[in-house]
Amino acid sequence: xxxxxxxxxxxxxxxxxxxxxxxxxxxxxxxxxxxxxxxxxxxxxxxxxxxxxxxxxxxxxxxxxxxxxxxxxxxxxxxxxxxxxxxxxxxxxxxxxxxxxxxxxxxxxxxxxxxxxxxxxxxxxxxxxxxxxxxxxxxxxxxxxxxxxxxxxxxxxx
Numbered sequence: 001x002x003x004x005x006x007x008x009x010x011x012x013x014x015x016x017x018x019x020x021x022x023x024x025x026x027x028x029x030x031x032x033x034x035x036x037x038x039x040x041x042x043x044x045x046x047x048x049x050x051x052x053x054x055x056x057x058x059x060x061x062x063x064x065x066x067x068x069x070x071x072x073x074x075x076x077x078x079x080x081x082x083x084x085x086x087x088x089x090x091x092x093x094x095x096x097x098x099x100x101x102x103x104x105x106x107x108x109x110x111x112x113x114x115x116x117x118x119x120x121x122x123x124x125x126x127x128x129x130x131x132x133x134x135x136x137x138x139x140x141x142x143x144x145x146x147x148x149x150x151x152x153x154x155x156x157x158x
Contacts, residue, residue, distance in 0.1 A: 035128055037070050039119030042096040045088050053081045054133040060126065068126050074114040077105045087112075 047063040054060060056076035061069045073080075087104030088095050089112060095101050102112040121129065130136045 035125060035132075037072065037119050037129070038117050039070075040097055041069060041118045041120045042094040043069050043118060045090060045093050045095055048088070048095075051086055052130075052135070053083075054129070054135065056080055058133075060121075060129065066123075068121050068123075070117075070119045070121055070125075070129060071103070071115060072117045073103065074116045077111065077113050079106050079111065 043061060043063055047065070047067070048061055049064055050062040052060040052062070056078055057073045057080075059071050059073075059080065061071055063069065083105050085107060087107055088101070089104060090096070090101040091099060095103075095115070095118070097115045097118050100114065102114045104110065104112045127136070131138045
């Protein structure tokens, strides 16, 4: 009975260690698909300079100081890709995903969309987002050169 209990405990311990190592190695592998774009950052409205439409419900807002924010809207706006101006509605000087702040996509119809998430991005994250939405091509990666193998020396007979 004691030997069976010891074997079960050792097997359980080995299983826990193996699962822990697997989860740790997966956490280190970050792919662009794993980029977390959910955020609750705010943008000072006075610093907004430009925007890039990514899809019907997401865009990049470029602010002064080379800051870029990913903005996801609560509802898709079909006129977002074709609009050339963007307005804001907020109760204060900040555009935030809470408090009822929204973007005005079409100023003639007054069509507005509430903001679901705002996330400040680094330059690398901006590149990943642009690649994900097909706005730029991914950089070409060269195949690694084959390793040099040390083989048997060739002797000339003669």
